[in-house]
Amino acid sequence: xxxxxxxxxxxxxxxxxxxxxxxxxxxxxxxxxxxxxxxxxxxxxxxxxxxxxxxxxxxxxxxxxxxxxxxxxxxxxxxxxxxxxxxxxxxxxxxxxxxxxxxxxxxxxxxxxxxxxxxxxxxxxxxxxxxxxxxxxxxxxxxxxxxxxxxxxxxxxxxxxxxxxxxxxxxxxxxxxxxxxxxxxxxxxxxxxxxxxxxxxxxxxxxxxxxxxxxxxxxxxxxxxxxxxxxxxxxxxxxxxxxxxxxxxxxxxxxxxxxxxxxxxxxxxxxxxxxxxxxxxxxxxxxxxxxxxxxxxxx
Amino acid sequence: xxxxxxxxxxxxxxxxxxxxxxxxxxxxxxxxxxxxxxxxxxxxxxxxxxxxxxxxxxxxxxxxxxxxxxxxxxxxxxxxxxxxxxxxxxxxxxxxxxxxxxxxxxxxxxxxxxxxxxxxxxxxxxxxxxxxxxxxxxxxxxxxxxxxxxxxxxxxxxxxxxxxxxxxxxxxxxxxxxxxxxxxxxxxxxxxxxxxxxxxxxxxxxxxxxxxxxxxxxxxxxxxxxxxxxxxxxxxxxxxxxxxxxxxxxxxxxxxxxxxxxxxxxxxxxxxxxxxxxxxxxxxxxxxxxxxxxxxxxx
Numbered sequence: 001x002x003x004x005x006x007x008x009x010x011x012x013x014x015x016x017x018x019x020x021x022x023x024x025x026x027x028x029x030x031x032x033x034x035x036x037x038x039x040x041x042x043x044x045x046x047x048x049x050x051x052x053x054x055x056x057x058x059x060x061x062x063x064x065x066x067x068x069x070x071x072x073x074x075x076x077x078x079x080x081x082x083x084x085x086x087x088x089x090x091x092x093x094x095x096x097x098x099x100x101x102x103x104x105x106x107x108x109x110x111x112x113x114x115x116x117x118x119x120x121x122x123x124x125x126x127x128x129x130x131x132x133x134x135x136x137x138x139x140x141x142x143x144x145x146x147x148x149x150x151x152x153x154x155x156x157x158x159x160x161x162x163x164x165x166x167x168x169x170x171x172x173x174x175x176x177x178x179x180x181x182x183x184x185x186x187x188x189x190x191x192x193x194x195x196x197x198x199x200x201x202x203x204x205x206x207x208x209x210x211x212x213x214x215x216x217x218x219x220x221x222x223x224x225x226x227x228x229x230x231x232x233x234x235x236x237x238x239x240x241x242x243x244x245x246x247x248x249x250x251x252x253x254x255x256x257x258x259x260x261x262x263x264x265x266x267x268x269x270x271x272x273x274x275x276x277x278x279x280x281x282x283x284x285x286x287x288x289x290x291x292x293x294x295x296x297x298x299x
Numbered sequence: 300x301x302x303x304x305x306x307x308x309x310x311x312x313x314x315x316x317x318x319x320x321x322x323x324x325x326x327x328x329x330x331x332x333x334x335x336x337x338x339x340x341x342x343x344x345x346x347x348x349x350x351x352x353x354x355x356x357x358x359x360x361x362x363x364x365x366x367x368x369x370x371x372x373x374x375x376x377x378x379x380x381x382x383x384x385x386x387x388x389x390x391x392x393x394x395x396x397x398x399x400x401x402x403x404x405x406x407x408x409x410x411x412x413x414x415x416x417x418x419x420x421x422x423x424x425x426x427x428x429x430x431x432x433x434x435x436x437x438x439x440x441x442x443x444x445x446x447x448x449x450x451x452x453x454x455x456x457x458x459x460x461x462x463x464x465x466x467x468x469x470x471x472x473x474x475x476x477x478x479x480x481x482x483x484x485x486x487x488x489x490x491x492x493x494x495x496x497x498x499x500x501x502x503x504x505x506x507x508x509x510x511x512x513x514x515x516x517x518x519x520x521x522x523x524x525x526x527x528x529x530x531x532x533x534x535x536x537x538x539x540x541x542x543x544x545x546x547x548x549x550x551x552x553x554x555x556x557x558x559x560x561x562x563x564x565x566x567x568x569x570x571x572x573x574x575x576x577x578x579x580x581x582x583x584x585x586x587x588x589x590x591x592x593x594x595x596x597x598x
Contacts, residue, residue: 032575046574057574171553237566244543245553254470254544264540267572270532271539274568275345275356276331276560 001119001194002083005107005201006062009087012105012205013060016089017045019209020058023216024050029058034259039065044262048269052220055092057265061085067110070255074248079110079117086123088249089208090266091216096232098219099129099136099177100239101212102266104249105201121197122184125208126163127215128177128239130232132288136215137178141298143211144181147203152191155200156299159183164295169242174292176242231285233272240271300418300493301382304406304500305361308386311404311504312359315388316344318508319357322515323349328357333558338364343561347568351519354391356564360384366409369554373547378409378416385422387548388507389565390515395531397518398428398435398476399538400511401565403548404500420496421483424507425462426514427476427538429531430583431590435514436477440597442510443480446502451490454499458482463594468541473591475541530584532571539570 017029027050035041042061047053062085071082086106093100103125110118127140141160148155163182168175181204188194243250243266253263279285316328326349334340341360346352361384370381385405392399402424409417426439440459447454462481467474480503487493542549542565552562578584 030574048574055572055574171559233569237570240539240570241543241563244540260470261575264572265574267536269572271536271570271572272568273354273563273566273570275329275347275354275564 001198002085002107002109005198006085008202008205009060009085009105012087012208013043013045013058016209017047017058019213020047020053020056020091023213024052024056026051027053029056032261034262036061036063036065036258039063042259042262044259044265046265050094052093052095052098052216053091054094055090055269057088057090059088059262059265061262068256071252074252075108077110077118079112081111081114083109083111087205088266091212092236092268093216093220095220095222096130096224096228097133097222098216099127100236100268101208102126102128103208105205107201119187119194120184121186121201123201123204124159124163124166124180124182125204125211126167126177126180126182127212128235129288130235131228131284132178132291133215133219136218137298139214140178140180140211143207144204145299147200147207148181150203151196151200155183156181160297167242169238169246171241171245172238174238174289175295176239176292178291178298179295230272233268233270234274234277235288236268237271237273239266239268243267300497301384301406301408304497305384307501307504308359308384308404311386311507312342312344312357315508316346316357318512319346319352319355319390322512323351323355325350326352328355331560333561335360335362335364335557338362341558341561343558343564345564349393351392351394351397351515352390353393354389354568356387356389358387358561358564360561367555370551373551374407376409376417378411380410380413382408382410386504387565390511391535391567392515392519394519394521395429395523395527396432396521397515398426399535399567400507401425401427402507404504406500418486418493419483420485420500422500422503423458423462423465423479423481424503424510425466425476425479425481426511427534428587429534430527431477431587432514432518435517436597438513439477439479439510442506443503444598446499446506447480449502450495450499454482455480459596466541468537468545470540470544471537473537473588474594475538475591477590477597478594529571532567532569533573533576534587535567536570536572538565538567542566 027047029045029047032044040063045058047056064083067082088104091101105123107121145156159181163179166182186197320327326346328344328346331343339362344357346355363382366381387403390400404422406420444455458480462478465481485496
């Protein structure tokens with residue numbers, strides 16, 4: 001499974017970055033191979049200052065070795081060795097009418113005396129709009145639900161709820177965005193073999209682009225004002241706040257002394273902080289805030 | 300002491316904001332009075348989009364009541380009631396040749412059955428340049444040392460070292476800026492009565508402006524390029540990283556559900572993240588990074 005999934009994420013990285021380059025039409029991805037001192041490494045690919053994307057990052061990592069103490073604590077285990085691999089994506093478009101997209105898929109194995117003791121998948125995908133276009137959010141959630149429903153009728157509602165809970169900026173009492181799916185510790189069970197999970201996870205990976213690209217195609221050339229661009233940057237400040245204050249992946253990466261530039265790849269290119277900004281009553285900006293305060297069902 | 304120091308920080312806020320307004324010559328401070336649900340409140344004053352200052356924040360808070368659990372844990376006490384008051388300052392100038400200034404002074408009391416059980420002062424001041432002008436940093440540190448030396452010959456070296464340790468972005472292995480002073484738990488002892496501490500703290504408060512203003516006067520009208528402005532915004536990204544990942548005051552405020560806009564008043568107006576930016580060899584930007592990697596003695 002470890003080799004199978006490793007191979008899958010390599011191919012997904014290749015195909016996604018190639019599509020993003022074509023869609024962008026200007027900038028190309030830079031590739032950075034990196035090694036982890038205590039075992040493994042990864043390939044970080046970043047595109048900056050594009051036509052369509054202000055920043056796009058696609059990172060694959062495959063790390064293994066002795067389980068660091070802080071990691072053992074986080075996943076509550078006594079096992080001594082691990083293997084983990086995953087792909088993560090962040091797409092920050094230039095146009096404030098287009099949403100930011102984030103996704104990741106990961107697989108984890110734990111060993112004791114070289115014997116596999118536990119394994120599971122995790123991941124998710126979520127959307128962060130700066131302006132709300134209902135049809136975009138509905139399209140995104142429908143794409144998520146379509147895959148979920150192939151496997152289990154409860155998946156979409158469960159993982160959608162987990163996503164709303166996870167991407168919650170508790171210090172501001174608002175969601176980071178309009179959610180999507182979030183799941184973790186997906187282990188073999190009565191209903192789903194590890195092969196079934198692999199199939200679910202890769203089905204999701206395969207629709208990343210179709211869940212997002214139709215939206216970006218529609219929004220990338222829309223007109224916008226300086227005020228709307230500033231609003232995008234203020235909301236990207238909230239993205240920064242989430243990633244540095246709450247995101248477990250980021251904090252975990254920092255605690256385990258991961259490669260900083262790969263961990264912080266999700267940071268938006270530009271962020272803005274304004275003191276106590278309150279959007280005008282009835283404005284599109286206020287509409288967004290209302291939706292983020294109480295996550296809604298889009299389907 | 301509590302009343303005396305409360306009065307002092309009110310006056311200091313008034314005098315500092317009035318000086319900053321004069322120096323800025325364009326923008327005025329907005330005043331926000333706020334109340335803390337469980338006791339006390341504060342006055343947050345913010346100036347934005349000035350001639351000289353992109354953002355200036357001066358916050359006074361006076362809070363009291365039952366000691367929140369998370370606070371008791373942080374300061375390692377069993378006492379049940381507290382009073383805390385303080386002033387904090389953040390000055391983010393527009394010109395990248397001018398450094399950001401941050402300072403705060405605070406006083407804390409703990410009670411059991413309405414009886415005073417413990418009290419101490421804390422605070423500090425520090426400078427975050429984007430470009431290094433030796434004479435500026437030396438002037439700033441000399442101002443700090445002058446006050447320290449009036450009280451104890453060891454203060455400057457001790458508090459300078461504590462400042463370098465505290466404002467350390469451990470995930471990047473570099474200092475936030477060029478330091479200054481940082482001290483906490485300044486309690487009555489053989490050498491310093493609480494009155495002596497009050498005198499030390501207020502002496503420091505009184506030189507905030509003279510430690511910083513001569514620098515801003517020299518730098519505020521210097522020419523700069525777009526590239527230098529971008530560098531300022533990248534370094535302000537590091538400021539954001541420090542405040543959200545490491546700053547105890549910020550994390551403490553968030554955990555105790557303080558007023559968000561007052562806690563995050565220190566956030567820079569604009570921040571920029573570039574993937575894996577490495578300054579050119581021999582550049583001024585590289586010179587800054589070298590200094591931040593190994594904090595030096597300026598006097």
